[in-house]
Amino acid sequence: MALVPSLRRSPVVRSATSLAGTVKSHAVTLGAPLAVSWIALGANAVLGGALNRFGIVPRTIDGLWGILFAPFLHGSVAHLVANSISLVVLGWTVLAFAGHRRFYHVSAAAALGAGLCAWTLGAPGTVHIGASGVIFGYLGYLMLSGWFARRVWPMLLSVGVTALWGGMVFGVLPGQMGISWQAHLGGFIGGVWAAKRLHARGN
Numbered sequence: 673m674a675l676v677p678s679l680r681r682s683p684v685v686r687s688a689t690s691l692a693g694t695v696k697s698h699a700v701t702l703g704a705p706l707a708v709s710w711i712a713l714g715a716n717a718v719l720g721g722a723l724n725r726f727g728i729v730p731r732t733i734d735g736l737w738g739i740l741f742a743p744f745l746h747g748s749v750a751h752l753v754a755n756s757i758s759l760v761v762l763g764w765t766v767l768a769f770a771g772h773r774r775f776y777h778v779s780a781a782a783a784l785g786a787g788l789c790a791w792t793l794g795a796p797g798t799v800h801i802g803a804s805g806v807i808f809g810y811l812g813y814l815m816l817s818g819w820f821a822r823r824v825w826p827m828l829l830s831v832g833v834t835a836l837w838g839g840m841v842f843g844v845l846p847g848q849m850g851i852s853w854q855a856h857l858g859g860f861i862g863g864v865w866a867a868k869r870l871h872a873r874g875n
Contacts, residue, residue: 701772702763706756709744709803713752716745727801728787728855730794738800739787742855745801755803762810762837769829770817774870781866782809782859789858800852804843805859811840812863820871 716723727742729735746752767775786805794800815838818830844857 697772698764698767701767701775702760705744705803706759709746709752709756712744713746713749724799724801727799728790728794729799730791730796735791736787739784739791742787742790742801743783743803743806746803747801751802755807758807759803759810762807762814762833765814765829765833766810769826770813770870774866777870778809778813778863778866779806781862781869782806782812783862785809785862785865786855786859789861790852790855793854793857794852800855802852802855804852805855805862808840808843808856808859809863809866811837812860813867814863815841816864817867817871820868826871 712723723745724747726738727735727745728738746755763775763779766778770778783806786809790800790805811833814833815830818827821827841860843851844853844860846853
């Protein structure tokens with residue numbers, strides 16, 4: 673009888689298993705909100721846009737509920753496709769380099785910042801929907817986390833993100849009609865706040 677190394681104890685097998693588990697976890701974390709958004713888009717189309725009333729309506733009590741629901745609502749397939757791509761790229765970058773706990777913290781801070789800013793600064797009678805505020809939160813976190821962490825790798829990550837996607841930051845300024853720059857601004861501020869809070873505490 674020949675003796676062979678146990679595959680179960682092999683470092684290569686353990687590493688591959690760990691990597692597969694990480695990829696699966698990331699896919700579920702990012703895929704779940706995207707799945708909800710696509711389902712909501714289909715339901716909204718069937719209902720003739722009735723779900724849009726759950727978006728952020730500035731300075732109305734009912735409009736505050738939009739802080740929770742607006743990131744999952746989109747006006748069109750093109751709108752959701754664009755946000756899905758950005759959400760996967762920037763969201764995965766946060767998730768991969770910061771971990772699940774910080775990812776959830778940044779997501780919540782960005783959604784809250786985007787919602788409150790849109791609710792406070794948005795034009796009366798408008799409805800703000802979409803996940804772009806959260807996406808700008810990821811951008812703000814990634815661009816400034818290196819500054820607050822004061823460590824080499826986070827700083828290199830911040831420099832790389834700024835070089836690749838830094839031009840997006842101009843989306844926080846008033847510009848194109850139909851684009852909620854208020855949500856972009858609030859989300860970005862929320863992401864920067866999360867970066868400062870997380871790294872200042874050394875978490």
